[in-house]
Amino acid sequence: MHVLIIGGGGFIGSRLASEYRQQNPAARSSLTLFDRHFPETLANDPEFDCVQGDFGDPSQIDALLDKKPDLIFHLAAVVSGEAEKNFDLGMEVNLNGSLHLLEKCRELGHRPRIVFASSCGIFGGDVRQVITEETAPKPRSSYGTQKAIVDLLMNDYSRRGFVDARCLRLPTITVRPGKPNAATSSFLSSIIREPLNGQPASYPVDPTSEFWILSPKQVVKNFLHAASLSPELIGDDRTVNLPGLTVSVQHMIDCLERVAGPAVAKRISHQPDAFLQSIVLTWPPHFDTRKADALGFTADQDVEEIIRNYIREENIQSTIA
Amino acid sequence: MHVLIIGGGGFIGSRLASEYRQQNPAARSSLTLFDRHFPETLANDPEFDCVQGDFGDPSQIDALLDKKPDLIFHLAAVVSGEAEKNFDLGMEVNLNGSLHLLEKCRELGHRPRIVFASSCGIFGGDVRQVITEETAPKPRSSYGTQKAIVDLLMNDYSRRGFVDARCLRLPTITVRPGKPNAATSSFLSSIIREPLNGQPASYPVDPTSEFWILSPKQVVKNFLHAASLSPELIGDDRTVNLPGLTVSVQHMIDCLERVAGPAVAKRISHQPDAFLQSIVLTWPPHFDTRKADALGFTADQDVEEIIRNYIREENIQSTIA
Numbered sequence: 001m002h003v004l005i006i007g008g009g010g011f012i013g014s015r016l017a018s019e020y021r022q023q024n025p026a027a028r029s030s031l032t033l034f035d036r037h038f039p040e041t042l043a044n045d046p047e048f049d050c051v052q053g054d055f056g057d058p059s060q061i062d063a064l065l066d067k068k069p070d071l072i073f074h075l076a077a078v079v080s081g082e083a084e085k086n087f088d089l090g091m092e093v094n095l096n097g098s099l100h101l102l103e104k105c106r107e108l109g110h111r112p113r114i115v116f117a118s119s120c121g122i123f124g125g126d127v128r129q130v131i132t133e134e135t136a137p138k139p140r141s142s143y144g145t146q147k148a149i150v151d152l153l154m155n156d157y158s159r160r161g162f163v164d165a166r167c168l169r170l171p172t173i174t175v176r177p178g179k180p181n182a183a184t185s186s187f188l189s190s191i192i193r194e195p196l197n198g199q200p201a202s203y204p205v206d207p208t209s210e211f212w213i214l215s216p217k218q219v220v221k222n223f224l225h226a227a228s229l230s231p232e233l234i235g236d237d238r239t240v241n242l243p244g245l246t247v248s249v250q251h252m253i254d255c256l257e258r259v260a261g262p263a264v265a266k267r268i269s270h271q272p273d274a275f276l277q278s279i280v281l282t283w284p285p286h287f288d289t290r291k292a293d294a295l296g297f298t299a300d301q302d303v304e305e306i307i308r309n310y311i312r313e314e315n316i317q318s319t320i321a
Numbered sequence: 322m323h324v325l326i327i328g329g330g331g332f333i334g335s336r337l338a339s340e341y342r343q344q345n346p347a348a349r350s351s352l353t354l355f356d357r358h359f360p361e362t363l364a365n366d367p368e369f370d371c372v373q374g375d376f377g378d379p380s381q382i383d384a385l386l387d388k389k390p391d392l393i394f395h396l397a398a399v400v401s402g403e404a405e406k407n408f409d410l411g412m413e414v415n416l417n418g419s420l421h422l423l424e425k426c427r428e429l430g431h432r433p434r435i436v437f438a439s440s441c442g443i444f445g446g447d448v449r450q451v452i453t454e455e456t457a458p459k460p461r462s463s464y465g466t467q468k469a470i471v472d473l474l475m476n477d478y479s480r481r482g483f484v485d486a487r488c489l490r491l492p493t494i495t496v497r498p499g500k501p502n503a504a505t506s507s508f509l510s511s512i513i514r515e516p517l518n519g520q521p522a523s524y525p526v527d528p529t530s531e532f533w534i535l536s537p538k539q540v541v542k543n544f545l546h547a548a549s550l551s552p553e554l555i556g557d558d559r560t561v562n563l564p565g566l567t568v569s570v571q572h573m574i575d576c577l578e579r580v581a582g583p584a585v586a587k588r589i590s591h592q593p594d595a596f597l598q599s600i601v602l603t604w605p606p607h608f609d610t611r612k613a614d615a616l617g618f619t620a621d622q623d624v625e626e627i628i629r630n631y632i633r634e635e636n637i638q639s640t641i642a
Contacts, residue, residue: 136457138558145477149470156466160408237459
């Protein structure tokens with residue numbers, strides 16, 4: 001068994017690699033990670049074969065795919081804010097890179113299983129509607145457009161037998177450790193992470209605004225679950241809207257206060273931002289996930305659990321007032 | 322005013338050109354038609370500037386677009402049956418050709434209005450469902466996949482102000498004159514056209530199978546109407562499911578018999594075809610077209626009107642028994 005994680009050096013990718021390795025010892029499967037950068041701990045770990053490179057460069061992807069990985073996790077992406085500001089880069093990586101991946105798999109003919117990180121950002125418009133598997137993607141961002149297109153391609157390439165794909169439409173992943181990134185949803189991690197680290201944080205939308213979220217722990221679990229499902233179980237339509245929690249910004253702040261105390265929660269302030277609003281407020285926060293539920297995908301229990309897991313995983317109890 | 326019709330030599334494109342010219346004299350607007358082939362009547366008509374070439378060749382498209390047409394009708398396509406059998410050709414023309422068109426328009430920066438011939442073939446799956454503007458495209462063909470992708474691109478390029486697109490999702494167009502083509506829906510024209518010409522014709526599906534149809538006359542009318550609409554009227558979502566008629570094969574045969582007599586209708590037989598069934602039976606025949614209706618798009622009155630129009634337009638009354 002040969003497994004490839006594209007975007008394996010990123011926050012989710014490296015967690016996925018570690019979790020996969022825990023469940024599948026090296027004797028049974030080789031694991032190659034591909035990314036532009038790797039954390040040192042990962043690069044120096046003999047359990048992983050880390051290959052540094054650029055997903056937008058076809059020749060580098062070809063070299064990886066020529067080894068005919070049986071299972072490919074495709075997590076490489078230019079994030080929403082960056083794809084909106086740099087249209088060419090988003091198209092090159094999110095669309096052309098993914099199309100090249102599919103074309104190369106088709107050429108090789110070994111029909112690999114692909115787990116693709118799609119996004120609930122493909123939906124947009126009326127945020128009061130409840131999104132089902134039958135709801136049309138109406139992206140209001142170039143990122144969402146590119147993800148929706150790759151979902152369609154993954155479906156057609158699967159239907160024709162070129163690959164065996166499953167596309168997980170991810171809620172906003174929170175709490176991400178580290179620094180803010182160019183994702184327009186970055187504040188949904190910052191408002192938990194920064195206050196816990198003694199830093200101020202802000203949110204750009206009205207505090208009653210609702211979002212659809214999932215924790216890093218659950219998304220990794222769902223990626224591995226997706227890889228384990230038979231094509232017959234998933235059916236003709238290879239896309240799945242992952243389960244999540246519908247939460248308002250105010251609810252997240254209230255949960256942080258309950259877990260870490262009012263002094264921590266007071267570090268959060270409201271700083272409206274028109275650009276961020278123009279994208280994140282088009283994401284519907286209400287989903288009917290009966291397909292995902294029936295297939296065994298899972299969400300977090302509540303926001304407090306997400307915050308407590310984050311605190312435990314990042315060993316940051318000591319900083320809480 | 323400079324108008325370009327890509328696919329202007331085809332059956333719909335050339336009718337569209339003639340109709341456009343009737344409504345807009347040459348003094349007011351120049352009209353360039355681009356296609357692989359042109360009927361002689363069109364090529365020799367000084368009212369039209371006919372350019373022969375291949376939509377899959379970027380350099381040829383660039384030369385046309387460099388003249389900065391204000392209005393582009395994009396009808397070029399590899400049809401459904403051909404795109405299913407020749408995957409590379411479908412991707413090259415239907416996807417890459419359209420993407421190149423959009424990229425070139427973006428580069429030129431003059432924000433042309435584009436009327437794109439999309440297709441109700443982007444829908445698939447449960448044919449009992451009623452398709453609305455909010456229904457997710459679930460194409461069960463590569464043709465439908467490619468059209469659905471271009472719809473998404475047209476929307477994003479419009480949202481960003483690169484073009485001003487409107488995508489018409491066409492029902493099956495019937496009755497087409499001439500010969501059967503590689504469209505999997507070709508039989509829906511053949512069963513009317515061939516018997517009227519004294520020839521036998523067959524259909525590959527159960528006669529109770531229902532389809533969503535529109536006449537050539539109405540689709541041309543709707544193309545011109547789409548070009549006349551302001552962007553504000555259409556709104557953020559540039560796609561429109563065109564109105565049509567839901568008809569069974571048996572109903573079409575019955576209408577032909579009423580218009581042309583039982584001897585003509587008897588020339589039609591049932592010849593099941595698994596390949597054609599695998600595609601056409603995934604097309605839902607029931608649509609809720611309130612968006613199109615509100616915007617002023619129109620359908621035919623009934624099948625008999627479609628048949629009578631065809632007979633009159635093609636001057637074939639004399640052949641009816």
